[in-house]
Amino acid sequence: MIITNQKPFETILKELEDAKSVFLVGCGDCATLCETGGTDQVAEMAEKLKAEGKLITGMIVPDVGCHELDVKKEFRVHKDELEKADALLVMSCGAGCQAARSATDKPIMPSNDTLFLGNIMRYGQFEEKCRLCGDCLLDVTGAICPVARCHKGILNGPCGGTNEGKCEVDPEKDCAWTLIYQQLEKEGKLDKMREYRPPKNWNAVLKPGRHAIERKKGGEANE
Amino acid sequence: MSEIKHVKPSIQEVLESGKFLVTGEIGPPKGPDIAEMTEHIELLKDKVHAMNITDNQSSVMRYPSIGTALLIKEMGGEPILQVTCRDRNRMAIEADLLFAYTRGVRSVLCLTGDSIPVGDHKDAKSVFDLESAQLLNLIRTMEDGKDTGGNEMNGSVSFFKGAIVTPEADPLEPQLMKFKKKVDAGAQWFQTQAIYDMDHFAKFMKVAREYDIKLQAGLVLLVSAGMAKYMNANVPGVMVPQDLIDEMASAEKGKALDTGIKIMARQIRQIREEGLADGVHIMAIGKEGVVPRILEEAELDISAL
Ligand code: SF4
Numbered sequence A: 001m002i003i004t005n006q007k008p009f010e011t012i013l014k015e016l017e018d019a020k021s022v023f024l025v026g027c028g029d030c031a032t033l034c035e036t037g038g039t040d041q042v043a044e045m046a047e048k049l050k051a052e053g054k055l056i057t058g059m060i061v062p063d064v065g066c067h068e069l070d071v072k073k074e075f076r077v078h079k080d081e082l083e084k085a086d087a088l089l090v091m092s093c094g095a096g097c098q099a100a101r102s103a104t105d106k107p108i109m110p111s112n113d114t115l116f117l118g119n120i121m122r123y124g125q126f127e128e129k130c131r132l133c134g135d136c137l138l139d140v141t142g143a144i145c146p147v148a149r150c151h152k153g154i155l156n157g158p159c160g161g162t163n164e165g166k167c168e169v170d171p172e173k174d175c176a177w178t179l180i181y182q183q184l185e186k187e188g189k190l191d192k193m194r195e196y197r198p199p200k201n202w203n204a205v206l207k208p209g210r211h212a213i214e215r216k217k218g219g220e221a222n223e
Numbered sequence B: 001m002s003e004i005k006h007v008k009p010s011i012q013e014v015l016e017s018g019k020f021l022v023t024g025e026i027g028p029p030k031g032p033d034i035a036e037m038t039e040h041i042e043l044l045k046d047k048v049h050a051m052n053i054t055d056n057q058s059s060v061m062r063y064p065s066i067g068t069a070l071l072i073k074e075m076g077g078e079p080i081l082q083v084t085c086r087d088r089n090r091m092a093i094e095a096d097l098l099f100a101y102t103r104g105v106r107s108v109l110c111l112t113g114d115s116i117p118v119g120d121h122k123d124a125k126s127v128f129d130l131e132s133a134q135l136l137n138l139i140r141t142m143e144d145g146k147d148t149g150g151n152e153m154n155g156s157v158s159f160f161k162g163a164i165v166t167p168e169a170d171p172l173e174p175q176l177m178k179f180k181k182k183v184d185a186g187a188q189w190f191q192t193q194a195i196y197d198m199d200h201f202a203k204f205m206k207v208a209r210e211y212d213i214k215l216q217a218g219l220v221l222l223v224s225a226g227m228a229k230y231m232n233a234n235v236p237g238v239m240v241p242q243d244l245i246d247e248m249a250s251a252e253k254g255k256a257l258d259t260g261i262k263i264m265a266r267q268i269r270q271i272r273e274e275g276l277a278d279g280v281h282i283m284a285i286g287k288e289g290v291v292p293r294i295l296e297e298a299e300l301d302i303s304a305l
């Protein structure tokens, strides 16, 4: 899921300095789990902004903040509250903000910084394990991703900075290539690590990404 | 291409003639004042076979390695161009190598490069389009007259290709795998990360000697016991044995540098006498001025080899 972190409240206030009235938009999915855009955080933000003299015209928490059609639908339902607002504060990820963007021409301000695609390690703790490179090579790395988990994203084994299994940029972080080595050793597949990996195609997905499920003739995909 | 005049033999020629290769290192300055660096080059150019030029070393922005390589060439020395993958993508590296080749650079040392956050431009975008093995392979591609986009060039380049290996890496096995990958990717000679323990080094060389490559032992000058301890604690893949730390600590006040020089001279003699490596790479970080003294104490005069 997409990991977000709330910006300092002063920053949010600065973003909203021209807005006397604000409409709040959360997200029932990732931002709820990150406690940055769930029902509780949206209500709390409303109180804090009121205390700063802002008028809160309304608030919604769409099930999935980045589902553009659903967000548009929700916005239509709350048309009047939206109309009264000088700006929207969107409390989800960057994608959620831009789903809102497609649904209104009002100024939109983000309350969060969007950090990474993360795994939930335990409640409230997240780690990045995939960088969405578009050309997955986990088959040859023991299902441990060097693109995401090695700081340099290098493909042919550890750099000279690896130290006792930790990474040169942060002694708290494991060196991905040590993990890959240990995993492939367990599998008896170290030959995969011995094999030279050519330079990666970093444009496997041309930015900005775009994808449509191919529909088979006479039926829906995956149905 | 206009003919380039080479004043010195290339390091490939030195190694292939069976001579003990002695190289030093030039760390370009931060800023346009190159007077001190020029002095260092002047001081070293006839005392060592060639000089490595670091490439934004430790991710700290400096005068460029390629510019320094040309300067060394102009001054009648022999440069070893260090190329890292940290801040240039494959296109930029290829273009730089074309330039270097046409200006007479013959030896290139391929490194992955340090990470951006350890340096002094912490907000910069890090590149790492490639790493060291892929960089070696890129040069091989260019030697076949092609770029890595698969396009024909109007000619080919040729370099003596080098890389780094860390004999004291922990764990060692992944490092050895990478060593082999670099050999397979075209590395013809290696310089090691700083080594201090000659027994460990001798053991490592048994593995290294299985490959058809030349190898220089990397030696970093100790200037104090504190530095030795610091390196042990903070520099990945460097291990200074306790007896050397004690030897540094026992130096009389103001004499630590002399002791460091003595230690390195002793190591050079041992490496040469026991044939442990094909040469040494001397890193006297910030103390380039003492390199001639080290060589003198080691009784190593390249003009007499
Ligand atoms: S290689 Fe890594 S970044 Fe790319 S898709 Fe697979 S897990 Fe994600």
Ligand code: SF4
Residues within 6 Å of the ligand: A149, A150, A151, A152, A153, A154, A157, A158, A159, A160, A161, A162, A163, A166, A167, A168, A169, A174, A175, A176, A177, A178, B115
């Ligand atoms: S120490 Fe390991 S994880 Fe860190 S950059 Fe080097 S290879 Fe990658």
